[in-house]
Every structure is written in structure tokens, then in C-alpha cells.
Amino acid sequence: MDDNNNTEIDMKSLKRKTLSEQVIDEIINLLMTGKLKPGDRLPSEQEFMKMCNVSRPVIREALASLEVMGIVNRKTRHGTFFSEQIGSRPFAMMLALSASNLSSIIEIRVALELGLVTLAAEKITDEDLERLKETIEKMKKLPTEDSSEEDKEFHKIIAHSAKNPLFEGVINPLQQFHDQMLGNIPIEDRDLKVTLEHHINIYDALVKRDPVEAYASMYHHLNYVKNKAINNLHRI
Amino acid sequence: MDDNNNTEIDMKSLKRKTLSEQVIDEIINLLMTGKLKPGDRLPSEQEFMKMCNVSRPVIREALASLEVMGIVNRKTRHGTFFSEQIGSRPFAMMLALSASNLSSIIEIRVALELGLVTLAAEKITDEDLERLKETIEKMKKLPTEDSSEEDKEFHKIIAHSAKNPLFEGVINPLQQFHDQMLGNIPIEDRDLKVTLEHHINIYDALVKRDPVEAYASMYHHLNYVKNKAINNLHRI
DNA sequence: TACATTTAAATTGTAAGACAAATAAATTAA
DNA sequence: TTAATTTATTTGTCTTACAATTTAAATGTA
Known part of the structure; x- marks a missing residue:
């Protein structure tokens, strides 16, 4: 903030990213980088909590969002998997x-x-x-x-x-x-x-x-x- | 269950709907039926809790999902609004x-x-x-x-x-x-x-x-x- | 030994309560 | 009347606890 004061910086155009959105980005990145593939199993909620150092509801909000988008499938006791393909x-x-x-x-x-x-x-x-x-x-x-x-x-x-x-x-x-x-x-x-x-x-x-x-x-x-x-x- | 026993009913093909998914359906229905329009304000989380008789995390998961899909926008203290149009x-x-x-x-x-x-x-x-x-x-x-x-x-x-x-x-x-x-x-x-x-x-x-x-x-x-x-x- | 039943375990699903953060609205002060 | 401060409202995050579902493991029976 001790930068050139003449530079107009529109801070309002930045939208604050919630933690759950950040978790989503991380998960999408797993796909985009090929670290995980469609059909692969994701870490459990507990594991994500540890990896991302956030609370469980944040992880759940992220996963619920991805599930509604058809990107993942969550099954009790079984885990969470990337879908093979997108649906309608x-x-x-x-x-x-x-x-x-x-x-x-x-x-x-x-x-x-x-x-x-x-x-x-x-x-x-x-x-x-x-x-x-x-x-x-x-x-x-x-x-x-x-x-x-x-x-x-x-x-x-x-x-x-x-x-x-x-x-x-x-x-x-x-x-x-x-x-x-x-x-x-x-x-x-x-x-x-x-x-x-x-x-x-x-x-x-x-x-x-x-x-x-x-x-x-x-x-x-x-x-x-x-x-x-x-x-x-x-x-x- | 005292129906005709000769009828094959494949119960496994039904996927159980979580409460948050049901909340999502209700919200989408507001749009589909024209009760609310793009740009309109949705009820607050507390109001939804009362209307749907579910806990706040269920509402939040539903709303987080809709926000990631660009269907709603949530702002602290302001409320939650239907987007005017879908983004990318x-x-x-x-x-x-x-x-x-x-x-x-x-x-x-x-x-x-x-x-x-x-x-x-x-x-x-x-x-x-x-x-x-x-x-x-x-x-x-x-x-x-x-x-x-x-x-x-x-x-x-x-x-x-x-x-x-x-x-x-x-x-x-x-x-x-x-x-x-x-x-x-x-x-x-x-x-x-x-x-x-x-x-x-x-x-x-x-x-x-x-x-x-x-x-x-x-x-x-x-x-x-x-x-x-x-x-x-x-x-x- | 094979099959059936029960129990335990693993993961997701839901709820309640508390506090934090952001920000608009209301109130107070100049 | 305007600016500053405080309050109120709504979303954002966390913790804890219990419920539900489903699979694997253990136990019981024939």
C-alpha cells in the first residue's frame, strides 16, 4: 500500500471468494491438471478438512455444489467420486x-x-x-x-x-x-x-x-x- | 405394499434426494413458475429455515450450490438474489x-x-x-x-x-x-x-x-x- | 465349510449453537 | 445538513453432536 498513489486501483471489482469457493477451485484443478480423472475417488470430507485446514461445513458446501453440477457423486460410506461424464x-x-x-x-x-x-x-x-x-x-x-x-x-x-x-x-x-x-x-x-x-x-x-x-x-x-x-x- | 406382487418394481433406480437438493428444487421452481424473476430477492436463510423446516446448513448447502451455478448471488447483510443472467x-x-x-x-x-x-x-x-x-x-x-x-x-x-x-x-x-x-x-x-x-x-x-x-x-x-x-x- | 445374521466401521447427512465478517440502516455529533 | 459512529441484519465459518446409509468384518448356525 506504499505504492504509487496515482495508480487508480478499483478494489471493488474484486469479489471476495468464500472458503467453499476456494475448495471448489482446488477440486476442479485436480481435474484440469489430470491429477485425478473422471471416475476417480476424491479424498473423504475428513481428509479434505485436514488438507485445506477448514471446517467440515465448508467442505460440505463445496462438495454439495459440485454434486449438483454433476461433477461429483457422493455416496454414504463409499466416498465421493468424480463423475464419468456430465449429465443434463x-x-x-x-x-x-x-x-x-x-x-x-x-x-x-x-x-x-x-x-x-x-x-x-x-x-x-x-x-x-x-x-x-x-x-x-x-x-x-x-x-x-x-x-x-x-x-x-x-x-x-x-x-x-x-x-x-x-x-x-x-x-x-x-x-x-x-x-x-x-x-x-x-x-x-x-x-x-x-x-x-x-x-x-x-x-x-x-x-x-x-x-x-x-x-x-x-x-x-x-x-x-x-x-x-x-x-x-x-x-x- | 399390499399391491400386486407380480409387478416388478425396481426400487434401486430411485436416488434418495438429500434435503439440500429438495431445497434447490423448490428454489428453481420459484423461477420456473414465475413467482420470482431474475434480479428478485430471495428469502433470507432464517426465513428459508422456517419455511422448509430444515436446519441452516441444509439451506446454506443449497444456496452455495446455486451460487456456484451463477443462479443466485449472496451478499452479506444484503441478502440473496436471483442473477439477471447466467455467466460463464x-x-x-x-x-x-x-x-x-x-x-x-x-x-x-x-x-x-x-x-x-x-x-x-x-x-x-x-x-x-x-x-x-x-x-x-x-x-x-x-x-x-x-x-x-x-x-x-x-x-x-x-x-x-x-x-x-x-x-x-x-x-x-x-x-x-x-x-x-x-x-x-x-x-x-x-x-x-x-x-x-x-x-x-x-x-x-x-x-x-x-x-x-x-x-x-x-x-x-x-x-x-x-x-x-x-x-x-x-x-x- | 458355507451361508445367514449381526455388529462394527466408514463416510455422508443433518442439526444446533456460537461467533465472525460485511455492510446497510439508524442514530448521534458537529 | 453532513459526517461519523453505532447498531442491526444477513451471510460466512466453526465446533460439536447425533443420524443415516452402506459396506466390511465378525459371529452364529446348519
């Missing part, structure tokens, strides 16, 4: 903050679906393609215009075909959030023939494993769906 | 679990950048375009092949032009993680002229506000970058 719950919780800004949710979902279909074009297996084809065949036999279940299934297969758990952890909550908060597009707004045509175009592009064509088809489809979703939104 | 930290922490699977990180980043450039094509402002042009002009004057700073800036402007805080909260950690864990592509692998051409193509598409062309240009660019990043990865 953390991102689903984060989405709650945008619950009142649904158009932004729709927007990011569209963007992610477009990125996803690119990945799928590169990585999709014959098995995945077969399953996509099945949803298309199922849609051809539908008795009504309501293809919402098949539509969801179609998008889920594409999400799965990317074989990227992190991506799935992000897109699954979006798909579910979208369904939950927006409900389904009203029946009278549906055109099974158009949706089916869109799905077939996307499928064909994926068969060719052509990312740009897959993208263009998906973009076309999602714009159709997005406009209906936003119209539905304005009706609420 | 939660997703950055989630990424730590994939620290040992870098190709999957690269992959999801590419997918997200592609979705993002679509959004940008729809929403970009003249101001954003001007800033993109500035990075391009700056690149034209670079003395060496090292355009990593300008490349980062280019992608950051695009991320910002989508004007979607949630999306930014996801893509920023990916951009930073990528930079931090992968470092920069070695100088001898760089071709300023190619990168510049890619950026110009993307910029031109954005000027036209053409999503498919923006996508195709970005895909071309990111494939170039991705291959170099993966080659660099194999060298480590």
Missing part, C-alpha cells in the same frame, strides 16, 4: 434463469440443433440412420397430423448420433425445456406432409454425410418450426 | 470433466460456432460488422503469420453479435478452454493468407445476412482450424 441436470437448472425469455431459449436451441446436425453428418452410424428411417416410416403411417412424438424422437436420435456426452448434456435440457414450457404446437397449425418432407431431406443429407446439405435442410425445418413456436408463444 | 463459470466448471477428452471439446466448439454464425447472420448489427471489418483490416497489416489474437477477437465479436447471454455463457468457456488447454497452433503451421481469406468470406456472408453461406464459410474455416488443432494435439 446442471444445464437444465441454468435454463431456469431464462424461463421468462423463451424466445432466447428457442433461438439457442435452433443454433445448437444446427451445429449438432453437422456433427451428426460426420459421425452418424448406419444403425442411427436405420432408426431415423424408422421414425420416418412411422410418420408415414400416422392417422392424424400429430407427429410430435416422432419429431422428438427424430431429434433425439440425431443428438445421440453425435456421440458427445457434453453436447447431449446441453441439448437434452433444451429439448425438454422447450417441450415443457412451450407445449406442443397446436394441431391445427401442423402439416404432417411438410414435416415429413423436412425429415426426409435431413435424412437424405445424413445418408450422404453431407454437412452443408444437412445444415440447409435442418435450417429450413427449424425455421418452419420456430415460426410456429413463436406464434404459439404469442398466443399464450 | 458454471459451464467452464462442467468442462473440467472433459479435460481429458479434448477432441470432444474441439468437436462441440465447432458445432456451437456453426450454430452461432447462423444466429449472427440473422441478428448482426452494422456496428458488429464494423468491428469484424476492423479485425480483418488489422490482420492485413500483421507483420507475422501469427493472427491468433485477431482470430480470437473475430470469434468473440460473432459470439457477442448473437445477443444471447445463455449462448455466450456456453461458448465463452469453450473458447477459453480451447485456448488454455490447446494453446495456440504453432507458428509454422499457420497461414495468414488462408485465415484472412476465411474471415473475409465469413464476413461477406454476414454482410449479406445469409445463414447458409455464413455456415458454409465458417464450416470451411473451422475444418481447417480443427485439423490443425487435432494435429497439434497429437504432438503433445
Whole structure:
């Protein structure tokens, strides 16, 4: 503090880090430095207390936080382990903050679906393609215009075909959030023939494993769906 | 338990929910139901204790978890508030679990950048375009092949032009993680002229506000970058 | 000896009480 | 009226104790 007095130092922009946040940082660092890997067992609460020289509630707050984020799993008597992969719950919780800004949710979902279909074009297996084809065949036999279940299934297969758990952890909550908060597009707004045509175009592009064509088809489809979703939104 | 004994009930698939997790669910529900909005003040710890009939450490674990996720902000004497928007930290922490699977990180980043450039094509402002042009002009004057700073800036402007805080909260950690864990592509692998051409193509598409062309240009660019990043990865 | 049951142990889960730290609000002094 | 001081409020940390869960070890029985 005997430094140059003319230097403006904005001390207020520093946020004080609680002890539990510091413990979290240490634990995250174990992963980032490769000292521990997904699946590995962490030290027990008692051991952490000794290592970090803090009280047990501080450790518990840190671990509870990491568990809610899906980064660790805690089991009585067994211990605490790093998760093998992230799940959907953390991102689903984060989405709650945008619950009142649904158009932004729709927007990011569209963007992610477009990125996803690119990945799928590169990585999709014959098995995945077969399953996509099945949803298309199922849609051809539908008795009504309501293809919402098949539509969801179609998008889920594409999400799965990317074989990227992190991506799935992000897109699954979006798909579910979208369904939950927006409900389904009203029946009278549906055109099974158009949706089916869109799905077939996307499928064909994926068969060719052509990312740009897959993208263009998906973009076309999602714009159709997005406009209906936003119209539905304005009706609420 | 005097039900039909022939029904198989897999009780093991139910995970016991701790009290703090239940408190978290209640708080998230406040957001989901619109009872409270981003920016609103939550009840104090003492009030929660009374409402939920649990001890203070349970409340604190719940609130600490929500704070790490960026969903709430806690200030001494002031209280606890829902955040206005999500930040980057939660997703950055989630990424730590994939620290040992870098190709999957690269992959999801590419997918997200592609979705993002679509959004940008729809929403970009003249101001954003001007800033993109500035990075391009700056690149034209670079003395060496090292355009990593300008490349980062280019992608950051695009991320910002989508004007979607949630999306930014996801893509920023990916951009930073990528930079931090992968470092920069070695100088001898760089071709300023190619990168510049890619950026110009993307910029031109954005000027036209053409999503498919923006996508195709970005895909071309990111494939170039991705291959170099993966080659660099194999060298480590 | 093998299997079943009981007990002990290890770790997480919860509660209560006390004090500390930060800071806004209220009160007092100039 | 403004500035300084004090008080009050809320979060932050710690200690202690007990509860709950679950697995391993020990004991009992056939």
C-alpha cells in the first residue's frame, strides 16, 4: 500500500471468494491438471478438512455444489467420486434463469440443433440412420397430423448420433425445456406432409454425410418450426 | 405394499434426494413458475429455515450450490438474489470433466460456432460488422503469420453479435478452454493468407445476412482450424 | 465349510449453537 | 445538513453432536 498513489486501483471489482469457493477451485484443478480423472475417488470430507485446514461445513458446501453440477457423486460410506461424464441436470437448472425469455431459449436451441446436425453428418452410424428411417416410416403411417412424438424422437436420435456426452448434456435440457414450457404446437397449425418432407431431406443429407446439405435442410425445418413456436408463444 | 406382487418394481433406480437438493428444487421452481424473476430477492436463510423446516446448513448447502451455478448471488447483510443472467463459470466448471477428452471439446466448439454464425447472420448489427471489418483490416497489416489474437477477437465479436447471454455463457468457456488447454497452433503451421481469406468470406456472408453461406464459410474455416488443432494435439 | 445374521466401521447427512465478517440502516455529533 | 459512529441484519465459518446409509468384518448356525 506504499505504492504509487496515482495508480487508480478499483478494489471493488474484486469479489471476495468464500472458503467453499476456494475448495471448489482446488477440486476442479485436480481435474484440469489430470491429477485425478473422471471416475476417480476424491479424498473423504475428513481428509479434505485436514488438507485445506477448514471446517467440515465448508467442505460440505463445496462438495454439495459440485454434486449438483454433476461433477461429483457422493455416496454414504463409499466416498465421493468424480463423475464419468456430465449429465443434463446442471444445464437444465441454468435454463431456469431464462424461463421468462423463451424466445432466447428457442433461438439457442435452433443454433445448437444446427451445429449438432453437422456433427451428426460426420459421425452418424448406419444403425442411427436405420432408426431415423424408422421414425420416418412411422410418420408415414400416422392417422392424424400429430407427429410430435416422432419429431422428438427424430431429434433425439440425431443428438445421440453425435456421440458427445457434453453436447447431449446441453441439448437434452433444451429439448425438454422447450417441450415443457412451450407445449406442443397446436394441431391445427401442423402439416404432417411438410414435416415429413423436412425429415426426409435431413435424412437424405445424413445418408450422404453431407454437412452443408444437412445444415440447409435442418435450417429450413427449424425455421418452419420456430415460426410456429413463436406464434404459439404469442398466443399464450 | 399390499399391491400386486407380480409387478416388478425396481426400487434401486430411485436416488434418495438429500434435503439440500429438495431445497434447490423448490428454489428453481420459484423461477420456473414465475413467482420470482431474475434480479428478485430471495428469502433470507432464517426465513428459508422456517419455511422448509430444515436446519441452516441444509439451506446454506443449497444456496452455495446455486451460487456456484451463477443462479443466485449472496451478499452479506444484503441478502440473496436471483442473477439477471447466467455467466460463464458454471459451464467452464462442467468442462473440467472433459479435460481429458479434448477432441470432444474441439468437436462441440465447432458445432456451437456453426450454430452461432447462423444466429449472427440473422441478428448482426452494422456496428458488429464494423468491428469484424476492423479485425480483418488489422490482420492485413500483421507483420507475422501469427493472427491468433485477431482470430480470437473475430470469434468473440460473432459470439457477442448473437445477443444471447445463455449462448455466450456456453461458448465463452469453450473458447477459453480451447485456448488454455490447446494453446495456440504453432507458428509454422499457420497461414495468414488462408485465415484472412476465411474471415473475409465469413464476413461477406454476414454482410449479406445469409445463414447458409455464413455456415458454409465458417464450416470451411473451422475444418481447417480443427485439423490443425487435432494435429497439434497429437504432438503433445 | 458355507451361508445367514449381526455388529462394527466408514463416510455422508443433518442439526444446533456460537461467533465472525460485511455492510446497510439508524442514530448521534458537529 | 453532513459526517461519523453505532447498531442491526444477513451471510460466512466453526465446533460439536447425533443420524443415516452402506459396506466390511465378525459371529452364529446348519
